[in-house]
Amino acid sequence: MEAGLHDRLHREPTTKAGIVHLGLGAFFRAHGAIYVAEAGGWGITGVSLQSPGTRDRLKPQGWAYTAVELGPDGEKPQVVTVLRDVLVAPEDPQAVLDAMAAPDTHIVSLTVTEKGYCHEPSTGRLNRDHPDIAHDLENPLPRSAPGFLVRALALRHAAGQPPFTVLCCDNLPDNGRVVRGVVGELARLIDPALADWIETNGAFPSTMVDRIVPATTPADLDRLEAATGTRDEAPVMHEPFRQWVIEDSFCGSRPAFERVGVQMVADVTPYEHMKLRMLNGTHSSLAYLGYLAGHETIADTMSDPVFAHFVRRLWRDEIIPALTPPPGEDLGAYAEALAARYANPAIRHRSWQIAMDGSQKLPQRILGTIAESRAAGRAVPGLTLAVAAWMRYASGRDERGAAIEVKDPLAPRLAALWRDDPAQTVAGFLAVAEVFPPALRDDAGFAANLTAALSGLVRDGARAMVAGVEAVG
Numbered sequence: 001m002e003a004g005l006h007d008r009l010h011r012e013p014t015t016k017a018g019i020v021h022l023g024l025g026a027f028f029r030a031h032g033a034i035y036v037a038e039a040g041g042w043g044i045t046g047v048s049l050q051s052p053g054t055r056d057r058l059k060p061q062g063w064a065y066t067a068v069e070l071g072p073d074g075e076k077p078q079v080v081t082v083l084r085d086v087l088v089a090p091e092d093p094q095a096v097l098d099a100m101a102a103p104d105t106h107i108v109s110l111t112v113t114e115k116g117y118c119h120e121p122s123t124g125r126l127n128r129d130h131p132d133i134a135h136d137l138e139n140p141l142p143r144s145a146p147g148f149l150v151r152a153l154a155l156r157h158a159a160g161q162p163p164f165t166v167l168c169c170d171n172l173p174d175n176g177r178v179v180r181g182v183v184g185e186l187a188r189l190i191d192p193a194l195a196d197w198i199e200t201n202g203a204f205p206s207t208m209v210d211r212i213v214p215a216t217t218p219a220d221l222d223r224l225e226a227a228t229g230t231r232d233e234a235p236v237m238h239e240p241f242r243q244w245v246i247e248d249s250f251c252g253s254r255p256a257f258e259r260v261g262v263q264m265v266a267d268v269t270p271y272e273h274m275k276l277r278m279l280n281g282t283h284s285s286l287a288y289l290g291y292l293a294g295h296e297t298i299a300d301t302m303s304d305p306v307f308a309h310f311v312r313r314l315w316r317d318e319i320i321p322a323l324t325p326p327p328g329e330d331l332g333a334y335a336e337a338l339a340a341r342y343a344n345p346a347i348r349h350r351s352w353q354i355a356m357d358g359s360q361k362l363p364q365r366i367l368g369t370i371a372e373s374r375a376a377g378r379a380v381p382g383l384t385l386a387v388a389a390w391m392r393y394a395s396g397r398d399e400r401g402a403a404i405e406v407k408d409p410l411a412p413r414l415a416a417l418w419r420d421d422p423a424q425t426v427a428g429f430l431a432v433a434e435v436f437p438p439a440l441r442d443d444a445g446f447a448a449n450l451t452a453a454l455s456g457l458v459r460d461g462a463r464a465m466v467a468g469v470e471a472v473g
Contacts, residue, residue: 017043017084018253020100020164022111024086030067030213030238031117032109034168035262037082039133039255045099046086049112051146053403055086057234066224066235070214070346077228077235081112089148093404094143098392100152106252108152109167110146110179114360115183115409117172118439119383121363124178126185137189146179150194155441157197165203167248171280173272176247178205203251206268208275210243212341214349239347241337241407245271277319278331279338281365282311285386286342288393293463294386295348302343310340310466314382320376322369352405358390359410359435374446381449388453391429394418399461410434422454 017035021028024046036042058065063083067078068175089096100108114121116128125145127133136147153163160352166183168175180202188195213283214237246257248264283298289310301307314333325331334465341347366383373380386392394411395418396404408414410432417428430441430450440446455467 015041015043015084016104017045017099019107020047020096020105021045022047022049022108022110022148023116024048024218026180026236027209027211027213028109028111028337029065029080029167029377030236031079031209031211031242031363032068032111033082033420034078034132034242035147035244035257036215036255037080037255038260042082042255043084044082045105046083046100047089047096048086049089049116049126049148052088052091054234055088057320058083058086058420058470061232061234066228066232068220068224068235069240070237070273070344072344074344075223075227075346077294089143093143093148097141097155099157100148101161103161105164107167107250107254108149109169110145111169114170114172114359114364115357116170117138117179118144118146119178119182119436121360123432124174124181126182127434128189131184136186142330146182146186150190151180153183153187153198153202154191155330157194159453163198163202163251165205165252165254166206167207167246169207169209171209171276171361171364173276174206174267174269175272178284180204185435189341201251203249203363205247205249206244207247207271208245208268208271210275211238211241212239212347212349214347215353220225235390237347239344241339241341243275243329255396257432271329273323274326274329274331277323277366277369277473278335278362281319281369281383282314282338283342283354284358284365285314285383286311286363287351288358288386289466291351291355292389292392292399292457293466295351297348299345299347299349300353301351302339304463306463306467308343310382310469313469314402318373318378318380318383319369322376323373339408352407355393356407357409358394359408359414359432359436362387362390362435363437367437367440368437370446371437374443375439381453383448384446385453385457385465385469386449388457391418391450391454392457392462395425399457422458423451426451426454 021044064081065076065081087096118127118133120127132144136142136144140150142148168179172178184195187198224235245263245268247268286301295301318329370383371379393413396406396415399402419425430436
């Protein structure tokens with residue numbers, strides 16, 4: 001296996017790992033790692049914060065893996081060789097801290113999902129009651145991503161080294177600001193002088209990342225082996241499209257990202273809002289409503305004309321009116337490009353994959369648009385229906401009464417809120433302060449609209465309700 005992979009690629013064994021990446025999942029290996037590889041001159045040490053699976057699959061291959069572009073015209077594989085090592089944090093947290101604190105490390109990047117920052121999505125503040133944060137406050141060897149950042153920065157501070165740049169690549173609004181705040185808050189609880197040093201010298205540029213990366217299946221491994229003659233146990237699948245927008249604010253050296261298509265900008269906020277609300281917001285809407293209607297993937301959902309019309313209505317009437325376009329962007333054209341990406345039959349992006357961790361995703365993907373629109377007097381029936389669909393999904397039962405495996409840090413608590421009376425269910429969900437901002441928790445009109453949407457889902461089903469929203473649009 002190792003020899004076969006190495007026969008198909010050109011390694012740079014002398015290139016040091018100037019980047020440590022926390023959360024070495026499929027998305028980063030199909031997105032950021034490819035940009036870094038193309039920029040040249042930089043290597044990456046990956047860190048798995050949970051389990052050794054990724055390390056164990058990559059190590060026999062010399063850390064090389066195949067990234068497969070899935071387009072309507074076929075599959076295009078490329079071998080990626082930018083990884084230099086993969087560490088497993090629970091096995092040896094000190095090794096992770098040493099790698100982050102090494103003088104040659106200039107950037108620590110992260111894709112740990114929204115829940116990995118141990119914050120409250122509705123406020124962006126550190127969740128001091130999170131068990132991993134409680135552990136990290138009392139122990140020098142951390143468990144959480146914020147804990148590793150703080151303890152590694154403390155090592156650099158003590159050694160007289162400059163800080164590394166913290167480059168968040170997760171779907172959080174103002175992600176650099178949020179991570180700076182979480183890290184600063186945790187650091188201040190541990191050592192106020194360290195917090196002052198981080199605040200003065202640290203760099204936390206915000207970013208926007210975009211590429212659809214479906215979960216890799218055993219069938220993908222077999223198909224790739226048949227096409228290439230080499231067995232790769234750790235390939236990643238991705239769509240042709242990619243985008244990475246980064247605020248050009250680093251406290252040390254960085255790869256020449258601008259040479260390989262990364263947009264280096266002064267302010268990432270309009271790009272971030274465009275992507276979070278137009279892509280991620282509709283992705284989540286289609287995932288919950290499509291799942292309830294029996295559609296397995298986003299492409300399947302888009303092949304249903306009721307849903308295809310619904311998502312275009314969401315863009316046209318509810319999301320785009322709440323956005324300021326980034327410089328040079330046509331939001332209508334961006335919406336049509338998203339529709340084509342969603343409908344790509346080669347991308348089997350399963351509804352359950354997108355539906356995960358809804359309590360962490362909805363505030364920035366959907367609830368922000370709803371709150372701003374209601375404050376401006378704009379109706380948002382489609383997005384309200386999507387929130388009701390999330391509530392129905394989080395109950396743990398689908399429209400036929402079959403059990404749903406809900407993967408969410410608040411899953412047991414959310415399931416316990418379900419009542420036979422939709423109004424009581426809505427009242428219980430709206431009281432979850434970690435999810436709903438005060439503007440929506442205290443909005444009686446929104447509660448009434450959400451109750452009507454949930455009642456309709458229970459009575460008529462998701463597809464009929466989606467069709468009804470389209471009919472009044």
